[in-house]
Amino acid sequence: MGKEALPIVNKNGNIIEIKDGLIRQREHIILRDVNLEIKPGEFVYLIGRVGSGKSSLLKTFYGDLPFNDGYGFAVGYELSNLKSRDLPFLRRRMGIVFQDFQLLTDRNVYDNLLFILKATGWKNQKEMDHQIRDVLSKVDLVHKGYKMPHQLSGGEQQRVGIARALLNQPELILADEPTGNLDPDTSDELLELLHAISKDGKTVVMATHNYGLIKRFPGRTIRCQNTRLSESVTEEIDFDQLVE
Ligand SMILES: Nc1ncnc2c1ncn2[C@@H]1O[C@H](COP(=O)(O)OP(=O)(O)OP(=O)(O)O)[C@@H](O)[C@H]1O
Numbered sequence: 001m002g003k004e005a006l007p008i009v010n011k012n013g014n015i016i017e018i019k020d021g022l023i024r025q026r027e028h029i030i031l032r033d034v035n036l037e038i039k040p041g042e043f044v045y046l047i048g049r050v051g052s053g054k055s056s057l058l059k060t061f062y063g064d065l066p067f068n069d070g071y072g073f074a075v076g077y078e079l080s081n082l083k084s085r086d087l088p089f090l091r092r093r094m095g096i097v098f099q100d101f102q103l104l105t106d107r108n109v110y111d112n113l114l115f116i117l118k119a120t121g122w123k124n125q126k127e128m129d130h131q132i133r134d135v136l137s138k139v140d141l142v143h144k145g146y147k148m149p150h151q152l153s154g155g156e157q158q159r160v161g162i163a164r165a166l167l168n169q170p171e172l173i174l175a176d177e178p179t180g181n182l183d184p185d186t187s188d189e190l191l192e193l194l195h196a197i198s199k200d201g202k203t204v205v206m207a208t209h210n211y212g213l214i215k216r217f218p219g220r221t222i223r224c225q226n227t228r229l230s231e232s233v234t235e236e237i238d239f240d241q242l243v244e
Helices: 054-061 084-092 109-119 125-138 154-166 184-199 211-216
Strands: 016-025 028-038 043-047 069-074 094-098 172-176 203-207 220-225 228-233
Touching: 016 054, 028 054, 028 228, 043 054, 043 184, 043 211, 054 172, 054 203, 084 094, 094 154, 109 125, 109 154, 125 154, 154 172, 154 184, 172 184, 184 203, 184 211
Parallel strands: 043 203, 043 220, 094 172, 172 203
Antiparallel strands: 016 028, 016 069, 220 228
């Protein structure tokens, strides 16, 4: 009880909020004057050139980067008060998708997912089996559970990455350049999947360099530039001016 019962939004109704935040990597200031509010169910892109702070911002949300200056909140937790014992609970409320998939190469898809369930406290074999089938069907891979990661295409591996992110029925999906290793058609399929997940009521925050994708799948866009965040709707972005 207790920790698990924390509401996922704060008193302002935000699933993520940063107020007057400062984000550092060691002594370097990466982002300053960070003010950001994200409501449940939103789909938000994070853009900006290499090294501008997109990953640092995502890491702040999942407690991988200490946050000590300003107010920060994600899925029920105040980021400045995070204790190491809070981290498993915080991360169970979010699914994280990485550019390089990060699947365990020594076991098949099913066992990759089983590993995560066991590591996050699931015990009942039948429930675990049901949950694995459920997430695999969401990403249309229900018949590929027996495959080893190297037997799958990049797009399929990333769909397993998304299935893994969905295992604990998180309210928030954080995706760090999830199409970075995929070809354009596969990237579009992945975006369709992430948007379907968002339409299902989940919040999605996705860092990307792929402006073509944002043009095809418009959405709220936050840009990291010169240590600050700025915000635009897709229609207002002059993509040709963005040299990243
Ligand atoms: N572990 C670390 N220790 C110190 N500095 C770091 C660390 N990780 C990142 N940085 C620095 O923080 C800055 C922001 O990096 P970050 O990875 O957040 O940028 P990014 O916008 O996500 O870039 P990319 O598009 O390459 O993923 C960079 O200058 C980077 O060198």
